Amino acid sequence: MQNSGSQTPRVRHRKRSSEGFQEASKANGSHLLVHDQNKYRSMLIRTYSTVWMIGGFALVIYLGHLYIAAMIVVIQIFMAKELFNLLRRSHEDRQLPGFRMLNWHFFFTAMLFVYGRILSQQLVNTVTTDMVLYKLVSKLVKYHMIACYALYIAGFVWFIVTLKKKMYKYQFSQYAWTHMILIVVFTQSAFTVANIFEGIFWFLLPATLIVINDIAAYIFGFFFGRTPLIKLSPKKTWEGFIGASFTTMISAFLLASIMGRFKWLTCPRKDLSTGWLQCDPDPFFRPEYYTLPRWFSQLFPWKEVAIMPVQWHALCLGLFASIIAPFGGFFASGFKRAFKIKDFGDSIPGHGGITDRMDCQMVMAVFAYIYHQSFVVAMNLSVETILGQILMNLTLEEQQSLFMKLGQMINETMTVQS
Amino acid sequence: MAMQNGSSQTPWVRHRRHSNEDVQEASKANETHLLVNDQNKYRSMLVRAYSSVWMIGGFALIIYMGHLYITAMIVVIQIFMARELFNLLRRAHVDRCLPGFRMLNWHFFFTAMLFVYGRILGQRLVNTVTSDKVLYQLVSKLIKYQMIACYSLYTAGFVWFILTLKKGMYKYQFGQYAWTHMILIVVFTQSAFTVANIFEGVFWFLLPATLIVINDIAAYFFGFFFGRTPLIKLSPKKTWEGFIGASFTTMISAFVLANIMGRFQWLTCPRKDLSTSWLQCDPGPLFRPEYYTVPKWFPEWFPWKEMAIMPVQWHALCLGLFASIIAPFGGFFASGFKRAFKIKVCNLKHS
Numbered sequence: 035m036q037n038s039g040s041q042t043p044r045v046r047h048r049k050r051s052s053e054g055f056q057e058a059s060k061a062n063g064s065h066l067l068v069h070d071q072n073k074y075r076s077m078l079i080r081t082y083s084t085v086w087m088i089g090g091f092a093l094v095i096y097l098g099h100l101y102i103a104a105m106i107v108v109i110q111i112f113m114a115k116e117l118f119n120l121l122r123r124s125h126e127d128r129q130l131p132g133f134r135m136l137n138w139h140f141f142f143t144a145m146l147f148v149y150g151r152i153l154s155q156q157l158v159n160t161v162t163t164d165m166v167l168y169k170l171v172s173k174l175v176k177y178h179m180i181a182c183y184a185l186y187i188a189g190f191v192w193f194i195v196t197l198k199k200k201m202y203k204y205q206f207s208q209y210a211w212t213h214m215i216l217i218v219v220f221t222q223s224a225f226t227v228a229n230i231f232e233g234i235f236w237f238l239l240p241a242t243l244i245v246i247n248d249i250a251a252y253i254f255g256f257f258f259g260r261t262p263l264i265k266l267s268p269k270k271t272w273e274g275f276i277g278a279s280f281t282t283m284i285s286a287f288l289l290a291s292i293m294g295r296f297k298w299l300t301c302p303r304k305d306l307s308t309g310w311l312q313c314d315p316d317p318f319f320r321p322e323y324y325t326l327p328r329w330f331s332q333l334f335p336w337k338e339v340a341i342m343p344v345q346w347h348a349l350c351l352g353l354f355a356s357i358i359a360p361f362g363g364f365f366a367s368g369f370k371r372a373f374k375i376k377d378f379g380d381s382i383p384g385h386g387g388i389t390d391r392m393d394c395q396m397v398m399a400v401f402a403y404i405y406h407q408s409f410v411v412a413m414n415l416s417v418e419t420i421l422g423q424i425l426m427n428l429t430l431e432e433q434q435s436l437f438m439k440l441g442q443m444i445n446e447t448m449t450v451q452s
Numbered sequence: 453m454a455m456q457n458g459s460s461q462t463p464w465v466r467h468r469r470h471s472n473e474d475v476q477e478a479s480k481a482n483e484t485h486l487l488v489n490d491q492n493k494y495r496s497m498l499v500r501a502y503s504s505v506w507m508i509g510g511f512a513l514i515i516y517m518g519h520l521y522i523t524a525m526i527v528v529i530q531i532f533m534a535r536e537l538f539n540l541l542r543r544a545h546v547d548r549c550l551p552g553f554r555m556l557n558w559h560f561f562f563t564a565m566l567f568v569y570g571r572i573l574g575q576r577l578v579n580t581v582t583s584d585k586v587l588y589q590l591v592s593k594l595i596k597y598q599m600i601a602c603y604s605l606y607t608a609g610f611v612w613f614i615l616t617l618k619k620g621m622y623k624y625q626f627g628q629y630a631w632t633h634m635i636l637i638v639v640f641t642q643s644a645f646t647v648a649n650i651f652e653g654v655f656w657f658l659l660p661a662t663l664i665v666i667n668d669i670a671a672y673f674f675g676f677f678f679g680r681t682p683l684i685k686l687s688p689k690k691t692w693e694g695f696i697g698a699s700f701t702t703m704i705s706a707f708v709l710a711n712i713m714g715r716f717q718w719l720t721c722p723r724k725d726l727s728t729s730w731l732q733c734d735p736g737p738l739f740r741p742e743y744y745t746v747p748k749w750f751p752e753w754f755p756w757k758e759m760a761i762m763p764v765q766w767h768a769l770c771l772g773l774f775a776s777i778i779a780p781f782g783g784f785f786a787s788g789f790k791r792a793f794k795i796k797v798c799n800l801k802h803s
Contacts, residue, residue: 187778190781190785191778191781194686194781194784194785194788197686197788199685202788202789202791202792203792203793205792206788206789206792206793210630210631210634211630213634213637214630214633214634217633217637265619266614266617358607358611361610361611361614364614365610365614368614368617368622368626369622369626371622372622372623372625372626373623373626400603401603401607404599404600404603405600407599408596408597408599408600409600
């Protein structure tokens with residue numbers, strides 16, 4: 035059964051035999067989806083599960099920031115479990131009792147470190163009402179870094195003390211592998227959660243663009259696919275790639291306008307509550323009116339068009355999603371071939387594991403966060419935002435000291451100027 | 453007969469001549485390992501003492517010259533470490549089929565360098581160029597977009613890696629990619645933190661580094677004279693006597709050295725820009741001595757009736773405790789690593 039690329043990142047589906055067999059036995063033409071006999075039936079099955087997953091996802095978005103973060107944590111745990119088990123060799127493991135525990139110890143440490151950093155300010159803001167809890171949480175946040183470091187050192191010492199003769203190479207490889215997995219898994223989920231609390235828009239838009247890119251590539255490949263794109267993924271075609279790029283960029287532009295109208299999606303969440311959000315709309319989400327050129331308005335009924343500044347940023351996100359994000363999928367394909375793995379796991383029957391679905395999402399999440407930090411937050415510096423950051427991040431004494439120093443500096447500048 | 457040399461001297465000349473695991477277990481009895489029974493030990497100690505003196509001298513010169521030169525020294529050490537480590541698990545015959553693959557390592561190295569030092573020294577670079585208007589604007593813009601520039605470089609390397617994947621070599625290439633990441637993390641984490649500490653005050657770099665040197669030298673000498681009970685199978689030369697003796701020595705010297713180093717403003721003042729001029733500052737409450745009267749139960753012959761102790765000396769005790777107890781595990785890790793991958797550093801005769 036030849037099934038082609040993917041539909042959504044969660045139903046990424048590659049049934050590939052190992053490298054050699056594929057090259058030797060199939061001619062190029064029979065790969066391409068456009069020649070597949072069973073494709074219509076498999077498309078129906080996939081559409082059915084896609085609809086269910088999109089429905090579930092929409093429900094979680096409706097429930098709010100905290101539930102989305104919880105969903106991401108659950109996905110992360112499953113990904114880590116799949117990846118930890120991937121290069122494990124059971125006969126060696128039987129001689130090393132407790133060695134698997136080390137992986138989960140480092141996982142827990144990484145979780146504490148990453149989420150502690152990202153959500154610390156939100157946590158402090160949630161417990162401001164209760165005095166005792168506030169003091170406790172503030173102390174925890176202050177010594178958070180050294181606590182995580184102490185846990186890491188404990189794991190490091192434990193690793194060295196349990197080194198067993200003749201198993202050194204296996205143990206060191208597992209140690210390096212654990213670090214690599216944790217970095218890959220936690221970087222993208224940390225950035226995703228950080229983006230969520232800045233406003234669900236900055237998580238929903240990139241994720242949706244990846245989904246649209248996949249679906250569009252599938253459909254364009256289905257109908258028009260002829261020229262293969264890259265040897266690593268023989269099902270991908272240039273027609274699918276280019277068609278999907280255009281579709282992604284156009285939908286980025288439109289979706290940004292649609293999503294930008296909902297305060298639930300655009301307001302940042304400053305604490306860990308789950309209530310309704312109210313905030314002043316960001317300058318990014320205020321529509322600016324452009325009058326259309328005369329030749330355009332003669333053909334179409336609109337005289338002027340309202341474009342939010344965020345839509346231009348969405349175009350950049352769309353460009354990245356269509357051009358660079360597929361490389362995440364190529365990386366995963368190459369990795370599976372290198373280590374002769376068919377799928378990363380078997381959590382979802384018939385479709386492989388969670389990692390199979392999240393490979394492109396990971397690359398996109400990191401880019402969305404970095405883009406947001408460089409271009410959105412930076413441009414946003416105004417008196418209100420800085421005031422908000424001061425109120426959020428500094429203690430009362432620090433605020434008073436800032437006020438005094440700022441007063442002094444302004445007085446000096448005034449005397450110099452006059 | 454392999455030359456039995458004891459443990460290391462300074463972190464920069466960590467030097468363990470181990471033969472292969474099995475040979476060591478099979479052919480030598482336990483007693484001949486311990487340094488205290490070695491015939492050639494006096495001669496090797498003289499040789500080692502001579503090179504230690506030269507290294508300590510060179511290091512002191514660089515400390516005198518200042519923050520920027522210390523940073524430069526660390527960058528140079530880093531480049532050499534990275535080169536050694538990159539070459540370690542490389543297989544030359546496989547590499548010949550992959551032209552330009554080595555370049556990828558150095559591309560990621562350069563990206564990591566830009567990212568790490570850009571973040572740490574960014575604000576200081578801006579402070580250095582405040583006088584010149586044009587340069588100031590240029591540098592501010594660079595700092596603002598530093599993160600996205602580094603990310604673009606990393607993504608370019610990532611795409612380049614995928615495009616150069618060659619059939620039949622996938623496993624080697626992925627292994628090398630992961631290995632590159634691990635090396636860069638190990639090398640850059642420690643050098644980034646070191647450089648960050650230097651600009652907070654040379655004291656916070658000099659004291660920890662000196663404590664490690666003292667710990668090593670003290671462990672060597674205690675093992676030399678008193679060593680009997682082996683400490684851990686990974687490093688058969690280490691002994692419990694050396695370990696405990698070195699712990700006490702390290703903690704006492706931490707307390708004393710913190711006092712000595714804390715008197716120099718060159719060492720305690722933070723550096724806010726990238727200049728190399730003399731430093732003036734208010735050292736802060738940590739470095740102001742507080743006077744304690746000696747308690748009555750102290751012996752009569754103790755010459756001082758009251759002691760001036762800087763608060764930083766208590767912190768130095770914690771640093772000393774860590775240096776003596778946890779830091780040796782870094783050495784055990786390296787020993788285990790070398791055995792795991794059968795890396796022989798010895799270029800002398802070995803049986």
